[in-house]
Amino acid sequence: MGTTKSIKFSESQNRKAELFKALGHPARIAIIEFLINQNSCVCGDIVEELPLSQSTISQHLKELKSVGIIKGEISGVKTCYCIDENVWAELDDMMKVLMSSYSLKNKCC
């Protein structure tokens, strides 16, 4: 009600949300798991594997790339996608901090 709120969303909160959001779709989880578990990082192989069209998968790849979780490298007529180790480490750290900041003493119901 017209009262000035004491916080705005911080950069850190926005970054966390952005990373989580990028992971918030089963197709993108499937892409990440594919990149981790398969030997391939070729775009066409991902398209082959997932039950979605090429253009849709391309869109999902773009979204993962835009937040930095994966990076792509054109190699001839094909494109290779890999997890970005630095952003992966950022995500790992972010989760560790978030997870460990909760303790059962916060529990009130």
Place this chain on the structure above:
Amino acid sequence: MGTTKSIKFSESQNRKAELFKALGHPARIAIIEFLINQNSCVCGDIVEELPLSQSTISQHLKELKSVGIIKGEISGVKTCYCIDENVWAELDDMMKVLMSSYSLKNKCC
């Protein structure tokens, strides 16, 4: 085209995506951080703290609750929200498994 794809999104992939998606908004990150860092779990205090209307925050709380991350308990005229320790543990475990399944040997670009 018309080829049967070899995987569908698994339950596990859908659950991961659902949890990440719920965390994929700065307001919901702010809510979680509030519940962790403040002594309060009262709905009204969250509304007081965030730069969004009461109805919008109620919507965000509902979304976090629907995937199980938080739980609510009505106490008189107020409602108390807390992180659900079991789902928090599920999330923690999920992240540990996902994070550790990646190693630099996956790196190809």
Place this chain on the structure above:
DNA sequence: TTAATTAATCGTAGTTTTACGATTAATTAA
């Protein structure tokens, strides 16, 4: 009882997401 407080829900407008087929651009092969 009546009034006040709290939070959920309703209705809705505007935006974003997701999906697809079609097209385009770039590279490689014939």
Place this chain on the structure above:
DNA sequence: TTAATTAATCGTAAAACTACGATTAATTAA
């Protein structure tokens, strides 16, 4: 050069998300 392959982009329809004010329901206080 021409044809084939690969993946990005365009255009678009349908669905989901986000935000808000208004209303409702439930409880507590007067």
